[in-house]
Amino acid sequence: MNPPMKKLRYYITGHGLGHASRSGQIINTLRRRHPEIAVEVVSDAHPWFFRGFLDPSVPVRRERLDFGVLQQDSLVLREEETLRAYREFLPERARRVAAETESLRREGVALVAADIPPAAFAAARAAGIASVAISNFSWDWIYEGLTAAHPGYADVLASMRADYRCADLLLRLPFHGDFPAFQRIEDVPLVARRSRRTAAEMRQRLDIPADHRLGLLSFGGFGLHEFDGAALQRLAGWTFFAEAEFAGAAANLRGISPDLHYPDLVRAADVVVTKPGYGIVSEAIANRCAVLYTNRGDFREQAVLVAALHRHTRAREIGNERLRRGDFGEELEALLAQPDPPSALPPTNGDEVVADRLAEMVGNGDG
Numbered sequence: 102m103n104p105p106m107k108k109l110r111y112y113i114t115g116h117g118l119g120h121a122s123r124s125g126q127i128i129n130t131l132r133r134r135h136p137e138i139a140v141e142v143v144s145d146a147h148p149w150f151f152r153g154f155l156d157p158s159v160p161v162r163r164e165r166l167d168f169g170v171l172q173q174d175s176l177v178l179r180e181e182e183t184l185r186a187y188r189e190f191l192p193e194r195a196r197r198v199a200a201e202t203e204s205l206r207r208e209g210v211a212l213v214a215a216d217i218p219p220a221a222f223a224a225a226r227a228a229g230i231a232s233v234a235i236s237n238f239s240w241d242w243i244y245e246g247l248t249a250a251h252p253g254y255a256d257v258l259a260s261m262r263a264d265y266r267c268a269d270l271l272l273r274l275p276f277h278g279d280f281p282a283f284q285r286i287e288d289v290p291l292v293a294r295r296s297r298r299t300a301a302e303m304r305q306r307l308d309i310p311a312d313h314r315l316g317l318l319s320f321g322g323f324g325l326h327e328f329d330g331a332a333l334q335r336l337a338g339w340t341f342f343a344e345a346e347f348a349g350a351a352a353n354l355r356g357i358s359p360d361l362h363y364p365d366l367v368r369a370a371d372v373v374v375t376k377p378g379y380g381i382v383s384e385a386i387a388n389r390c391a392v393l394y395t396n397r398g399d400f401r402e403q404a405v406l407v408a409a410l411h412r413h414t415r416a417r418e419i420g421n422e423r424l425r426r427g428d429f430g431e432e433l434e435a436l437l438a439q440p441d442p443p444s445a446l447p448p449t450n451g452d453e454v455v456a457d458r459l460a461e462m463v464g465n466g467d468g
Contacts, residue, residue: 107137107139108140108141108208108210109138109139109210109213110141110205110208110213111124111140111213111216112142112143112144112166112218112221113142113144113218114146114166114168114169114240115144115145115146116168116170117378118321119378119383120217121147122380122384123216123294123452124142125151125155128155128156129156130456131455131456132156132158134453135460135463138460140156140158140159141162166221167219169240170183170247170400171183174324174326175320176397176421177326178398180247180250180398181251183247184247184248187244187257188254191260194260198224201220201221201228202224202228205225206228210228212232212462213230214233214234216235217238219240219265221264222234222264222266222267223263223267225267226267231269232270233269233271233458235272235289236274237379238401238405239265239280239283241258241261242281243400243401244257247399261282262282265280266282266283269285271283272289272455273288273289274289274379275288275451276408276409278401278402278405290451291447291448291451292449292452293384293451294364294387295388296362296364296368297362303365307340307369310340314340315370316340316372317343317366317374318344318347318375319374319381320344321344328347328427329350330343330347330354330427332351332428333427334351334352336353339433340355341353342355343357344356345357364384368390372391372392372437373385373391374392374394376395377397377403379406382406382409386414386447387449389446391416391417391436391437392416393418394407394410395424396420412442413442413444413446414441415436415439415440417435417439
């Protein structure tokens with residue numbers, strides 16, 4: 102009789118798409134390289150994002166252990182509302198930690214991984230299970246930035262840091278901020294989804310005219326309010342792809358079919374138009390795509406990601422209002438005229454390194 106599979110539970114914040122993207126990449130690699138380890142996901146990330154991407158052997162249970170930063174859309178943060186909401190969440194957090202602690206014990210989970218809900222580490226510690234964080238930032242660092250403008254939330258930061266101190270290990274991704282609460286840190290390479298097709302194959306599949314450039318508008322997760330997609334009609338020689346809500350606003354603006362592998366679109370694109378988030382930044386760098394980016398508000402991670410863009414690919418900033426007006430023809434041309442940066446492409450095998458490290462920890466039963 103075969104021994105029972107060891108179980109790893111992976112908690113993923115529902116904030117945006119970048120956390121789910123890189124976590125899914127790691128989980129898929131873990132299942133491929135270490136099929137003897139069963140993986141389950143606990144997350145309130147968009148279910149449609151996991152469908153068709155996450156290994157079908159991996160069950161997903163919808164549960165909210167944090168909520169990141171509340172946003173009006175991709176570019177506007179609801180700063181103090183976020184701090185108030187987390188304070189109000191603290192009693193519920195205690196109940197959910199207790200419920201997850203009991204579940205971890207009952208299900209015989211061998212290791213907890215998380216990107217990066219604080220409560221997951223408290224539950225693992227209470228259950229007597231090792232836990233590992235995988236991220237380029239922690240929420241206490243982000244919230245600390247918010248409290249600079251909205252003081253008086255020391256209790257929120259204290260709760261988060263107490264939870265994070267329960268983690269046995271942090272696998273720190275590139276383009277990272279400070280991690281004041283973590284005691285053990287190991288640096289790992291970039292985790293990024295990579296294309297499965299060449300740019301030429303994708304352009305042929307998408308029926309892009311040979312004399313057209315391809316632009317990808319990437320504002321998934323929170324959307325983009327008051328965007329004038331019709332203005333793109335003025336940009337002759339361009340075909341754009343965007344979320345379905347914008348499709349048809351201009352003859353040269355198409356919706357993204359759900360059966361497309363998103364990194365294939367990034368690889369095929371001449372330019373990605375976006376706000377700086379880890380998922381799209383890492384995929385643009387890994388798939389060698391230029392990036393026209395706009396400011397996303399007072400989000401601490403932004404400066405780190407913008408520096409990475411300029412270091413590893415062609416990048417240029419555009420103001421929020423010009424972006425919303427669809428007035429970026431000149432900026433696109435200026436961006437494409439820029440030389441490639443001198444920095445080499447960073448290693449992008451972080452999913453393999455992290456997957457193997459998680460398998461080692463599961464096998465050892467500790468960190």
